[in-house]
Structures are given as structure tokens and as C-alpha cells.
Amino acid sequence: MTSLIIRAKELLENKTVQVVIGYEAGPTGVARPAFITDPAKAESLIYDERCVQNLAVYLTKREVKNIGKMAIVATLPVMRSIMMLISEQQLFADNIVVLGISADGKLLDIADNKVMQGYIEKSDLSNPEKYKGLLTEFNKLSPEEKFLYWQKELSKCIKCYACRQACPMCYCTRCTVEVNQPQWIPVKANTHGNMEWHILRAMHLAGRCISCGECGRACPVGIPCHLLTMHLTDQVYNYFKVYAGTSEKMSSVLSTYEPNDKESFII
């Protein structure tokens, strides 16, 4: 990605930004987030199929913000995260430069948020293909099978909260799990407490999840917790015909309503 390196270098050299958030290759060959502040080090930036992490999570991180104005290598999920963060007032459009990356890995010219919005609107915003089949298959299970499946999966959870920490939308400085008056979520990592945590997390992301799948990827014990939020993303679209992260003005599905919202279960 020489074009990316050139652009990053340029931004740093002319002091448009103080840090470029991108990817570099770690010692084991894994792509990982990189924070380039020195134009000379822009060479280490990479972009290829290994670069999957949603970098938007760093846009709300204090120590990263302290460096100064940020440029960020942004695939579609990152761009949608940025839109969400702006709409939820965690980020100001003026404070970042978006180095957009197209689906086929090309550097996009994202001059401003309007352009980004245009790009997002043109894109397929439904859940990634690789998860769609999984969700369809899973939905075919009986309620009992589903219950058992999640019990088994969630018994593995160690409450390390990597799912939360990796999620760009989980930017709260105090999470509900940290509230103990009342103790909404049990502190211990037993199956029941884990289930309550994952329900809470999914509900808090209903209408806000931008389907990047980071939560599932980050989980060290391999719980497919992204299916929960992705299922709700499907349902948000199903009921309300919206996808999260399409404009900086959007407000989330659970904080708005239409008088004619349809449901079939309230008697």
C-alpha cells in the first residue's frame, strides 16, 4: 500500500495530523494496530487481508487522543464506527482524517464526512457474508437447542471483557458491569452471570452495532458473541429498516421511535 504510506507521510509531514492509526506487522507476522507519529516510520504501515481489527476503538482512547489530531486507516466498519461515534458525540469530525480503504483494499479519497457518508450509503451494510449463513443456520435450531448452545459457549466466558474493550461502540468510561448499586451483573464468571453480561452487551449494542465482528474475534476463548449483536442488527433492519453508522446525525433505534412501529406480541 504505497499510496497509503505516501498519504500518511504527507499528513504527518505537513502536520495535518499528529498520529496515523494504521496496521503494522508484529514479530509473529500478525497484523496489529500501529500508531505512527514520525513520518519516517510511515514505511511500516501495511494493509492486507491480515488487517482485520476495527481501529475505531482507539479514537475514544484517552492516550491516543492526547497525541493530537488523528488520521485513521478505515475500512467500511471503521467508517461506520466513526459515524456512530460522531453521532453519539464521542468524536468530532474536525478532529480526524479518514484514510478510507475500499472493499478491494484500495485507498479511497475521503475528503470529508459527506464523501464518507456517500461511500457508506453505497455499500452493503448487512452483516458480513461469512456470518449470514451461520445466523440462518443457528436460527433453525429449536429454543431448547439454542439455550443449551449458549449455556455451553458462555460457560467458557472468563469475563475478561475483551469483547467490550475491542468494541468501538463500548466507549463508556463506566460499564454497567462496574455498577454495584445494584449489582446488575454478577461479578463472578459463572454461566448465568456470563449470560446476563452478554445479554446486556447485546442489548446495549442493539441498533448501534456496525457488524465488524470484533467482539467475537477478540474473545480469547472463542465464544461467538458477535452472533448476538449481529442477530440484533438483522432484526433492527427487519423491524425498523435502518443500519447503524450511516450518518453523523443518526440516533440509535432504541432512543427513537415511530408511532407505527410494528410488533406482534403485545396483547
Added chain:
Amino acid sequence: MARIGVFICHCGENISATVDCGKVAETIGKLKHVAYSTEYKYMCSDPGQTLIKDAIKEHKLTGVVVSACSPRMHEPTFRKACAEAGLNPFLCEMANLREHCSWVHEKNELTTQKAIDIVRTQVEKVKLNSALQPIKVPVTKTAMVIGGGIAGIQAALDIANTGHKVVMIERSPSIGGHMSQLSETFPTLDCSQCILTPRMVEVAQHPNITLYTYAEVESVEGFIGNFKVKIRKKAKSLDEKICTGCGLCTTKCPQKKIPNEFEQGMGMRPAIYVPFPQAVPNRPVIDKEHCTYYIKGKCKICEVVCPTKAIRFDQPDEILDLEIGAIVVATGFDIKHADFFPEYGYGKYKDIIDGLQFERMASASGPTSGEIRRPSDGQVPKNIVFIACAGSRDPAKGIAYCSKICCMYTAKHAMLYKHKVHEGRAHVFYMDIRSGGKNYDEFVRRAIEEDHVNYIRGRVSTVFERDGKLIVKGVDTLLGAQPVEIVADMVVLATAGVANAGAEDLAQKLHVSYDQHKFFAEAHPKLKPVETNTAGIFLAGACQNPKDIPDAVSQASGSAVKVAALFSQDMLTREPLVAVVNRYAPPMYSTCVGCFLCQSVCPYQAIEREEFKNREGKVVKTVAKINEGLCQGCGTCVALCRSKSIDLLGYSNNQVHAEVMALLNEY
């Protein structure tokens, strides 16, 4: 350590017939922190209340649970009793043993057990209650009335007469509104101008009223008792203090072909004009859109002829900042222009006019000096058709609602026509006659019986011109649904009353809700018809829905009383059951992360932003803050808040959680 007192009421036998009150009192008495538990025949009686008060003192109770009827019935009674015994009233809760237990279940152990569960739940809740103090909000005792029609005038005068200051804002150059356009008024046929103009003058001269005409609301911030309003005084291009209102400029203005709004486009006016002779204030304004000087850069004839040199072409718009305690919205209505109904030919044929145009025509000061004449050729129409419900009560194509005033003014129009053109024939096509009101139906009967207006029950399908006549095709449903065709000289359409253009914009500025038709929404359709959902903002007149003059005036007086009641206190007292956003010491300030999604769930715009600055004055954190003057305590924001940074006093997270736990577990 909590010391809870529990008082089980028998309610005569209403509760004790099915619930074993003794067992309930005994079981509850064994709970942790329950210092006193007793039963009594009538807790709400004087001795019952005394029992509670004495127990509070004797047992040093820190909380009270009265287990009796529904809290919706007696919560105020028992809270007051607690307060009288020195216990904060918000430390008293009620357990509903009557409506929710004894009256709806059979006498058995399960029912008694349920009663125990209900009481225990309230015991656990009340332990977490906190002593709350009523909220006090200062009140700025100046009202603002938006709109200078009859409703606004009435509201302003009523408020001013209670001794409070009023600011009246009117968008057009004169107050008076639609009423000043009317010829005569139903059902008395007295002259509209004659009864209205004294009121207009009174407004202008009232020491408590400040009038701003040609002015609009720019923005409204703040809350009940404490609104901060910006208004834009549009430049009139003249110095009102110097102008004597002689009117010389208006006669000399070379631009004379501007459709006159006041005459509903049936007359012309110059670019510098006074809307109508009785205007208040009687000072001209320059219509910048049509003035030759503003368009072409030269003319200035008015400046030349003005004897007092009052013309100011370079006058800018002025922004005024006002501190307001209450707002009365009286922006009125408009009528639906009938050209959306092509089959009635409005706009296509000159001799088809709407009701307001007919008013002007019938008015002695109108474009025809009160004579009924066809706009096309000035002939007196011999045969005239009035079509009621032109576009109203028609969910398919027009407007679904009934505009309420059309039946009456159509009868009045027909009557006025007959009074002026004795030999003429007047026909009225109607769906139903809705003439509810004092002397209203008698008025309609008079039109039919004394003035021989031909009322035809049926709708008109189409109106078209043929050989200079208007062919009105309709149906008479009272004559076996026979098609009727009337060859008319003129047709008057009673079109629907609709919300004013700009109503939506104003509603958003005021943060009041509005309905699908853009009429402002009342807080409750029956019991709060004058209030809006935003505390401190009231409605008067047809901006809420189409109204006739008496209704508009009554509502205006109603809203004036609401304002006066509000202004009768120096401080506003409110129940403290409101939401709060938590606060901590720096550097945390609050656990609120400032996503402000709560703002969009709040129906009352009660959620504001609070910025915390460091010593250098730099904003380090922005968090939500509940305006307790506006919050009504619904708690929707509380359930939405992801970081649980908002809580609702009286129904706190801790309390409701404790209730769930207590309801389902043994203690």
C-alpha cells in the same frame, strides 16, 4: 440502621375479610430492620393516622409502609401524616393490599402469602428511599404571547390585567389576525371590526403590554419560569417614533400592484403600506420584496414625501433578548387553499372563491365596499352556491378532520348574501350541519327559514364553467340521491382550517409537540387542553385546532389563568420525583459519557449539557444534566442509559431492583 414501621389496614373488612392481617403484621414484624408492625381497622381515619404519627415518634422510625388501599388513592394522605410527625414524606410507601389483593382474590393462605410478599417488597423498597425535598424554581413574571389575533389579544389582556408584564409578538405589521378580516360574526351578526378594534387599541395602550409587531421568535431556551427568548424585529424601514402615521407615503408609492394579503388577494396595495385602516400600530412598513428601491436601487419617493423624514432604508433587523416566565402560543390558523381540489375549479375560474375572500367581499371596508360582486366581471351574482366541507372530512383526498367553523360561517355567508342581494338565490351543499353552540342552530334555521337559503344535503362532484356560468354538479341525498345541477354565478368554497405555515418550525423552536396536521398538541386532550407537554407553554386559539371566536377567547382566558397561577408564586414547587445524572468529584465529574442518546428519548427536553472546565478554562468533560424544572419523572432515560449514570428519584435502580429481589425471595 433502618427502622421501618409497617401499618396493616383492615379497611373495615375490605382487606381483613380475605387477608389474615394479623398474620401479615406478625410475619412482617420479624423482618430485619422492621422496628414496628401493627394492624388497625381504618388507617386512613384520624385515629389511624395518629397511630402512625405516634409510632414514628415512639419507635424513631426511618421509614413507613402503610399497607392498605392503592397508593393512587391515599398516598398523599399518609405522606402528609408522616410529614406531620417529622418524617420526610418521601420515606413513606404504600403496599396495595386492597385493589391488588383482597378484592381480587379468594380468602385463603395464598392470598395472605401474597399480601406478605407485597408488604415485604415495599419494606425492602422503603429502606432505600431517601428524604427528598420539593424542587423550587424561580419564576420570571413576564409572559410572552406569540400571535396577535383575537386569542393572543385576549390572553395578553387577561394576563396584563392581573398585574403581570406581557410581551406580545406578531409576525405581520398589525395585530388583529383573521378576526379583523371578517365582515360580521355569527350568530349575532355584529360587526367584527367593531368589537375587535377596541381590544386592539387596549393592547397597544396597556401599561403592562409591550407590543412587537413585524417580529418573529428566533429561538427559545430555558424552561418554565425561566425562558430565554430571542426575537427578531424585522426592519420596518422606518423610525416608528418619528412617523405620525399620516399615510402620505402609502398614497405616493409608485408600486401599487401588489396583491393585498389582508384582502386575500382581491385588492392591491403599495410597497409601503398599512395592512388595513384600523391597524395597530397604525404605522406603515416597507415590503422589501416588492419595493422598487430594494429591488432596483432607486426610487425613494416615500423618503422624499415623508413630512417627518421617518423613512430608514438602511434599518437592520433587530434581535431582542427577553427573559420570559411563561409563553402563550396563539399563532392561529390558515385556510387550505382550494386549488388542491381541481374538480372544484378554484384558481381556474375567477368566480370561485374561498370563505375568507367572501368575508372581505362582504366587509364594508373590503375591496367591493361590502357589495357582493363577481370577481370576473363585477356583476352581482343572482345565483350563488356555497360548498361546505370543501376538502374537509375527506380522508381519501382532503383533510380528515372537521374544521368546526365552516357550517356556521357558511350559514352566515348565505345569510349576508341574502341580506345584500334580496332577489338572489343562495344554495348550500352540505354533508351535515354541525351547529353545536349557543344560538348556533337557531342561526342556521334562520338562514333556512327566514332567509330562504336552499340547503342541499349532498356533496358536489364537480364545478365547471359553461357559457360564462358555473355549473355545479352535485347530489341531493335527501331526494332519493338524485343528481342536482345548479347553474351559478358564483361559488364559495368553505375550505378547511389548517395549521399556519411555519407552525412546525415554531413548535420545534418551542419544543412543543404537534399533531400530524401540524396543529400544536395539548398535554392531555381532556384534562390539560390548554397546556402543552412543555411546562410553562400554553395554547390559545386556533393554533391547536380550528376554533370559532368564543372558543378561542375562552381558551385564551384559560391560558391566561394558567399563566397567572404560575406567576402567583415567587418560586415554583414541584414533586422531586425526577431523574438525576450522577456527579462525582473531579476528575471523574460523572460516569456519564456524554452520548446524549437520552436527549432524544426525553419527551420534555429536560436533558441539557453541562460542561466541566479545568483551571485554564478548557472543557474537559461534557455530560448530561437533567433540568429538574422540566423533568416529569417518566424514567425512560434511566432505563436507556447504558452506563447507569441516570437514576430516577423515588424509583431508583436500587429500589426497583430491591423490589424484584424482595418479591421473589424469602427474607
Added chain:
Amino acid sequence: METTRKLIRKQSLEKLYNILSTTRKVYAPVIASDKQVEYKYNPAFTDVTFDHIRSTLSVKNVVFPKVENLFYYTNKQTESTITDIDLNKIQDVVLWGAHPCDNAAFDTLRSIFCWDITDEFFAKRLEKLVVIGFSCHLSDEYCFCTSVGLTPNSTKGSDILLSRLKNGDYHAEILTEKGNAIVSISPELFESVTNEEAEITSVKQKFNHEQVTAKLATAFENPFWVANSLRCIGCGACAYVCPTCACFDIQDEASGKEGKRYRSWDSCGFGLFTLHTSGHNPRNVQSQRWRQRIMHKFSYMPERNNSLGCVGCGRCSSGCPVDMNIAEQLEALQNI
């Protein structure tokens, strides 16, 4: 006790396992459906894996479970009664197949839990534990046991250490009395040792931990911490997969009048870990927490517990969602 060496044939290994798993709880690694390696109680021998590099979680939960009840209580109107946990109900467990790094970690944990006051729960569980370790014939780029004073066949912490030979048989080093007791269950399975060499993987040394410890003494304010922890997202994964992390949180949980007090794992990576009630947080940002993690393991523990807080298993690095590679950072620290 003096170490004895024996040979145990491939077939005998299965017999030994079956004998053990029919008579007591055996905690052994299996490959789960999603390719993760997890430990289970008494899996079938055929399910037990002998070819894993590292399990997803460490095996510390046999002595330090992720949730441990400490006592139960009942509230009455005026007083409360407490019911202690009966430690004698803790059962014997054979830990089967854990690698030398994981086994060495039990010593590290002991240095924390039994530092001055003995933690009864931990001590009892450790007492009831027999460790049959397996030295490593496989390793990957995350392994760095050789940098922290261990080797792929260190015997530390094991009661018996098995090392695979080329022909599939195992050398067994019987290291403790507990190990001897296992042998005595079925002595015929343990044959005389041969000369054949065990397959032991080689792990490259990445840094010298003593030099790291020395460097850390003056590195507290070094900009290194901020620069190298920017990408840390502050989850607790590294601590929870770590075999030596021993922090825990204590909570009461009551429903109605019944309640219990338990402890559960905690992590210094969380902001909440050090948050004061006042709102002040002495470790306010992630770099301070990352520093704490490394400092604790490589500076404070050597100083206070006389043990290194790391066994080089590499789990924290392989499990990290953002590739915080501890060995890479220690190597860099050594050179600052």
C-alpha cells in the same frame, strides 16, 4: 526425594490413564470442537491430546478456580450466622498432560498465596493435586520459557514428568512422593529406563530476565510504557489466561436472607481494578496498567516473593486480541 527415572510404554500410558481416571478426578487436555485446547475432567483417553503447544486457558483453576465460594451466611432479624466451607470435601485431582511452564507456575502461585499467611483454599487444593507433566516436543514463536529460567523439560512443579521418545514411549521422571504414590498404584507399568533420547523442542532465548529485572528498577517513568501500550485495549484476557496471575475480587451475593461470599478472578488491566470510591484512580490510563503488569511480574515479585511472575508460556501474547507481545516488549526493555 531423589529423582527416579523409568520408562513407560505407549500402551502402558493408556493403562495408567485409565486406571487413574476410573479411580479419581483426572484433569486432562482435549481439543474442543472449535480447535481450542481445553482441560476437562476425566475425558476418554482417545480424546486426550498429547500434541498441543498450549491450552487456551492455563491450568491454574485447579488450585485457583475462577469462582471460589468462601463462606455462606444467613441473615436473621438481628444477627447473621456464617457457615464455613468444608475444605475436607476438596477432592484429589490428577493434573495430566500439563507442560513444564504451567507446572512451574504452581510454585509461583504458592509464593503469592502462601507468602506470609497461608491461603487455606489454595493450599488445600494444591495439597490434593498430583501433577503428571509432559515435557514439550512442540513449541511456537510465542514460547519463551528459556528466557525466564525454565526449559521445555523443566521438572519444577511436576510430581512426575513424562518426556516422549521417538518411538512413542515415554521417559518418566518421578520427582516427588506424590509421584511415587502414583507409580505404586501400578508399578508394573513403569519399566527400566533406556538410553533413547527424548524429543524435546528447542525454544530460543529472547531475553535475559535478570537483566530485565535490573532495567526495570529505573524504568518506571520511561516513555516506553506509553509508546508500547497504545494499542492495548485494556481487557483482562492476558491476566485470565496467565498461569501465574493471582489477583481476585471478593464479592457478597445475597438473595433474600441467604447469601454467600466468593472470590473471583480479577485483572490489573481493568480501569476499575484501582478505582477509588472518590473517583480518583492511581492507575488512570492503560499505559500505567500495562506497566504494572510487567513490573509486578519482573520487578516486584522477584524482589518481594523471590520468584519471577512469568513462566514463558506465551498465552498472554497468543491470546491478546491486539498482539501485545510480552516477550517482544521484554526484549526491547532489556535494551533500553
Added chain:
Amino acid sequence: MKTGIYPGCSLTGSARDYNESVFAIAEAFGLEFIQIPDWNCCGATAAHNLNKELSLALPARILAIAEKNGLDEIIVPCAACYSRLVVTQHELKKDPELKNRICEVIEMDYRGTSVILNVIEWIDKYIVPKLEEKIVKPFNYKVACYYGCLLVRPNKILNYDRVEDPQTLDVVMSKLGATAIDYPYKTECCGAGLSISRTDIVSKLSGKIIEDAEHRGADAIVVACPMCHSNLDMRRPDINKYWDTEFKIPVIFVTQAIGLAIGLSPQKVGLRRHFVEVKIS
């Protein structure tokens, strides 16, 4: 883009003149369309009064065949057929359950993908853009544009033109050089389906339509519906008898007017088939 045509019964029977003119101008403008194979009755105007499912199944079958043949759009010159087809498409889109039932009845798959065009929409889309260059004889007549009922109603479903004062036909005619008069009877009822059973009613209603057009000095009434045409043209003797008049104003199809304007012979556009003599050419 594959275009199909659904002629319906009228165009192959009483309105062959209409059919001929549609094909004549299509040919002149180089437009091709495929007649829907094995088409059936659309059910107008009786079926929907008797049996809703039947009234939907008949058009659904036509639409399903069109889809099967890959037709992206279908021209329906007859206003009654047009109305039935569009209403069916609307009903089946609204109610997926009903759609499944109808699919079972017709034993075919139906998705509702074909676009249905009435004759004026077709003219607007394909002919109007090329009209100016093709006109050789501007249609310099005063015409009364008569839309009838089914071309614009039910407005909520068709969503085509202003229901009470439609303009599309007027616009097309003015492009041909004609003067469209102000004509209040545009959408009045001609008697329609009572054509056979109650000719007296047809005579009464159609008579008014003709009378007003003549009164306003129109040279011709222009229509786009075979049913309107037959009532105003074929029933003229009955009308004149009923009203005791001698109305002579001709009634022509919009397609015929286009044909004449671009120089096609009266023969070619089917004028000879009319009952009321068409003196304009």
C-alpha cells in the same frame, strides 16, 4: 428491455381500429413488442364483483406468463385491462399470503416484477421523445380529451395523473399540434359496462359527454379506452335517438391521432372501422 403487449378481448374484437393504430404507430416509431402468449381474459368488468380470488387469479396468470417470458414491461392499451392488472399487482404485493394462494390457484410462480404501462404512459415513454421530428401533418384541431374512469382510478393504486382533472392526454394532444379544450366531462362516466344491458343509461350518460364537447366547439373527442370509444361511437345512433339530437362529432383514439399526424393513412390507423364518420384526416 423486453416489452410485451396484452391486447385483451376488445382489441381483438370491437376495437380492432385501436389495435391497428397501436401497431401502426409502433411500427412507424420502430418499437417492438411481444404479444403475451396464451393470454386469458383479465376478468373485467364482471369478475371482481363476483369473486375476489378469481378477479385476481385471472390477471395474475397473465402477469405470471409475462414474467416467465422475461417481459420487463407490458403495454395494456385497454383501460379496463390496465386497471385490473395494476390492481392485481397491488393487491398481491400488499398481501404475501394472498399471493401464495393465488400462485397455487394459477399453478405458476408470480413475483410481480413486470412494469405495467397504459397506452399514454407508453406514448410518453417511447413516442413523445421522437414525436416532433416525425410530425408531418400537425393535428390542428380542437379536441376534447376524454379519459373515462379506469385510466386514472383508483388513484391510490394507479397513482397516475391528477384524478379529478387529468392532464396527460391533453399534453400528448397539444404536442401533436391540437388544442385541448377546457373540458369538464373528462372523467365523467360513459356508462361503461352497461353498454350491452342498459343502452338507455349509456345513451344518457354518453350523450352528455358528447353534448358538452360539441357545445364547446371541439372537432373531435380523443379517447384511450376501447370501452369509451364503443359507447361514444358505436352507440351514437342510440344517443341521438335518446336525446333527439344529431351529434356528429367523431371519436378517435389517441393512437389514431398520432398516426395521422405522422402521415399514416386513415386506412392504416383503422379509421374506416368507425361508426361515426371521421372527416378529419
Added chain:
Amino acid sequence: MSDFEPKVVAFVCNWCTYAGADLTGTSRIKYASNVKIIRFPCTGRIDFMLLLKAFANGADGIIVSGCHPNDCHYTSGNFHAKRRWIMFKELMDFMGVDMNRVTFSWVSAAEGAKWADVVNTTVTKIRELGPYVSYKELVNKSVEEEVKND
């Protein structure tokens, strides 16, 4: 199972359903005593976590009820609640939590009879479904399962 008495918790708003239940009482309409009501100012206030807490603490069934759409005392709380319940129900269904045990209803202050009906229908249904064993097992077994050798 005949002696199974379902535990049903009702989360209701103060202005409509609570008042409606008061009317049931005033009208002396009898209904099953298994239900116990917790009063909220508005359905918008009801946190979805409370439903989970109810199941975790042994509820076999839950009723959530408030004002009919457009009748909310606070104008829009019930609309927000409706969206919340749509999402919550979808998530619970996805996770296999038995939503047949949760009744969502609109009961106005005038619908005393409807309240009795909602309660009776729910209690009858829960009686048929039996105690929520699988959830209770999930809650109770967990610690013991995790701490295998406790």
C-alpha cells in the same frame, strides 16, 4: 405438578395498567393470586435487566404492561418501551430463553377486566409450561459446576 403455583411478576406503569389493576379491584373481578405487581412510573422506565433478575430469582412468568400506544402519560415512554421489547424478545428468542413465559400487554386504566384476563391467561399458560426449570438450573448449578471439586 398439580400443586405447582407459578410465581409471576408484573412490571406495570403507574398511569394505565396499575390504575387498570386498581379498577379490577374496585370492580371485584377475581383473578389468580400468583401475580405480584411492581409499580413503575412508565413502561419506559422498565429496565430489561429486571426481567432477567426476575427469572434469576425464581419467577416462572412475567407480565410487562403499560399504556396503549398514544396514551402514555408521558407521551412516548411506551413507544420507546415497545422498541426495547421488540429487541429484547428477539435476543431472548435467539438465545433460547422461553419468551412464552413473558406476556407483554397494553392495559389502560379503564380495562380492569382486561387486566384480570391478562393475569389469568398468563397464569394458566405458565401452569401448562410448568416451573421454569431450565433457567433455575442455570442459575443454581453454575457455581457448583464451575468449581467442580467444591
